[in-house]
Amino acid sequence: MLKPPDVRAQAALSVRDLTVSYGRAVRALHEVSLDVPQGEIVTVLGANGAGKTTLMRAISGTLRFHGGVVTSGKVTYSGVSLNTSPAHRIVETGIVQAPEGRRVFGRMTVEENLKVGGFHAPESTRKRVFDLFPVLAERRKQRASLLSGGEQQMLAMGRALMARPKVLLLDEPTLGLAPLMAQTIAKTITEINEQGTSVLLVEQNAALALRLAHYAYVLDVGKVALRGPAAELAASDEVRQRYMGVVDEQIPVAFGTRTLSRWEG
Amino acid sequence: MTRLLELLINGLSLGAVYALIALGFVVIFKATEVVNFAHASLLLLGGYVTAVFHDDFGFVGALAVGIVVAAAVGAFVEFFLLRRAKARRDVIGIATIGIDIVLTAELSRRLGTSVLALGDPWGNKVVQFGGITIAQTRIAALIVAAVLIALFLAAFKYTPWGISMRAVAEDSETAALMGIRLGRISMSAWCVAGALAAVAAVFIAAFPTPGLDRTTSLVALKAFPAAILGGLDSMTGALVGGLLIGLTEALVGGYQNELSFLGRGLGDVAPYAVMIVILLVRPSGLFGTREASRV
Numbered sequence: 001m002l003k004p005p006d007v008r009a010q011a012a013l014s015v016r017d018l019t020v021s022y023g024r025a026v027r028a029l030h031e032v033s034l035d036v037p038q039g040e041i042v043t044v045l046g047a048n049g050a051g052k053t054t055l056m057r058a059i060s061g062t063l064r065f066h067g068g069v070v071t072s073g074k075v076t077y078s079g080v081s082l083n084t085s086p087a088h089r090i091v092e093t094g095i096v097q098a099p100e101g102r103r104v105f106g107r108m109t110v111e112e113n114l115k116v117g118g119f120h121a122p123e124s125t126r127k128r129v130f131d132l133f134p135v136l137a138e139r140r141k142q143r144a145s146l147l148s149g150g151e152q153q154m155l156a157m158g159r160a161l162m163a164r165p166k167v168l169l170l171d172e173p174t175l176g177l178a179p180l181m182a183q184t185i186a187k188t189i190t191e192i193n194e195q196g197t198s199v200l201l202v203e204q205n206a207a208l209a210l211r212l213a214h215y216a217y218v219l220d221v222g223k224v225a226l227r228g229p230a231a232e233l234a235a236s237d238e239v240r241q242r243y244m245g246v247v248d249e250q251i252p253v254a255f256g257t258r259t260l261s262r263w264e265g
Numbered sequence: 266m267t268r269l270l271e272l273l274i275n276g277l278s279l280g281a282v283y284a285l286i287a288l289g290f291v292v293i294f295k296a297t298e299v300v301n302f303a304h305a306s307l308l309l310l311g312g313y314v315t316a317v318f319h320d321d322f323g324f325v326g327a328l329a330v331g332i333v334v335a336a337a338v339g340a341f342v343e344f345f346l347l348r349r350a351k352a353r354r355d356v357i358g359i360a361t362i363g364i365d366i367v368l369t370a371e372l373s374r375r376l377g378t379s380v381l382a383l384g385d386p387w388g389n390k391v392v393q394f395g396g397i398t399i400a401q402t403r404i405a406a407l408i409v410a411a412v413l414i415a416l417f418l419a420a421f422k423y424t425p426w427g428i429s430m431r432a433v434a435e436d437s438e439t440a441a442l443m444g445i446r447l448g449r450i451s452m453s454a455w456c457v458a459g460a461l462a463a464v465a466a467v468f469i470a471a472f473p474t475p476g477l478d479r480t481t482s483l484v485a486l487k488a489f490p491a492a493i494l495g496g497l498d499s500m501t502g503a504l505v506g507g508l509l510i511g512l513t514e515a516l517v518g519g520y521q522n523e524l525s526f527l528g529r530g531l532g533d534v535a536p537y538a539v540m541i542v543i544l545l546v547r548p549s550g551l552f553g554t555r556e557a558s559r560v
């Protein structure tokens with residue numbers, strides 16, 4: 001596997017040797033390093049419990065809500081350390097997260113949800129969000145809890161975009177969505193990126209994420225297990241088998257061909 | 266009939282004042298999930314400051330000082346207790362009992378046995394129409410409380426502050442992710458609660474009550490059942506609860522001769538009795554959201 005130099009060109013957001021623990025015993029991340037260069041989509045893949053969400057929390061400054069602490073390493077944006085910054089300062093810096101599970105404010109209207117994202121956002125930003133997600137414009141007076149799952153995901157992304165992020169963090173944006181809706185979201189992510197926003201995308205749907213991303217990292221039990229250009233990872237057998245669920249009939253799986261047979265004792 | 270009407274108007278007026286106090290409870294609970302047991306002493310403080318300064322600054326000036334002082338002490342509690350303590354929210358709620366004791370003890374010491382006038386412009390004047398006699402203070406209380414509540418609700422619905430407050434109440438972590446400063450929201454809630462309490466103090470101590478004395482905070486405590494029976498996390502609940510308690514108290518107090526078989530002083534007990542009955546039927550209050558997760 002091709003291993004590019006440790007620091008990639010003009011990294012906007014950079015994570016270096018980050019170790020995160022919850023309490024004294026649980027170490028969720030172990031010396032994780034990754035970069036999100038200006039204008040790229042970078043994806044982080046991994047199974048449940050690999051530390052993807054913890055990584056997001058560490059970047060957006062919300063570890064403290066879950067009793068987590070960064071024990072070593074650092075997160076920087078354009079050279080400025082964000083380790084000790086409170087969440088609102090990180091948003092001001094230009095790094096905004098649309099959290100896992102959408103987390104829209106269900107008792108508030110679509111309009112109000114967007115306002116929370118950016119109270120003083122200029123009209124052009126609002127227009128951009130409504131252009132990306134026309135359904136939000138149609139439903140702006142509705143309570144967010146009445147939206148469908150896909151629409152809530154759009155609202156969560158639109159809300160994050162209201163802060164005009166330079167880096168958009170997306171945690172499992174297609175989780176629990178119908179395949180067609182997942183494709184729509186994927187298309188929008190590309191669109192957002194083409195408008196100049198860098199994206200850090202955490203996904204379980206590896207096939208979809210690798211198609212969108214320029215570069216990919218695979219987390220396994222809190223460590224970076226694999227990394228490389230998304231196209232290369234998508235082509236590698238290991239990723240195909242472990243994260244994309246592709247079983248190639250021609251190439252036998254490493255354990256050999258064991259077949260099940262009826263036990264006849 | 267006139268007696269009933271008088272009692273109803275007095276009850277509404279009293280209820281509106283309770284609603285102001287209950288609103289303070291609810292704002293703090295929504296923004297910070299802390300039940301503020303020091304609320305009654307904040308009210309006493311606001312009233313005391315108003316009473317002390319009304320000779321020098323006039324009533325309005327003194328009230329302004331009272332409001333500022335109560336709001337500042339609220340902010341102080343938020344800043345030095347809530348932000349510093351890494352304890353659970355219910356533990357902080359218990360700590361506010363301590364603050365209440367300290368503040369009430371100091372104010373009681375200063376007040377001694379005296380009864381202070383607040384110098385409000387209405388005095389003991391009354392208004393008569395159609396055979397009904399109502400104290401001007403009661404009408405003033407109703408109007409002032411209604412205006413303040415309307416202003417507050419409008420701010421809560423339309424301003425960035427109000428929208429942020431609702432976002433934090435619904436999901437504080439996500440609100441933080443969107444760039445809302447939780448500390449500011451929490452502090453502003455305490456300030457608003459303190460300010461509302463200071464205004465309420467005026468109408469609790471005004472005619473027909475002789476003035477502000479150390480039992481005033483006990484009266485304020487009746488807003489607590491108002492907030493609870495409405496549902497601690499509901500603004501509507503605070504308003505309805507306040508009015509319900511006010512009306513109950515006025516009616517039971519007014520007809521206590523007819524209710525003498527239940528003993529004297531029933532007006533003081535009635536708010537709690539109403540609260541218990543309502544909580545038996547609806548454990549999370551009239552408008553409260555059910556909390557399934559909390560044990």
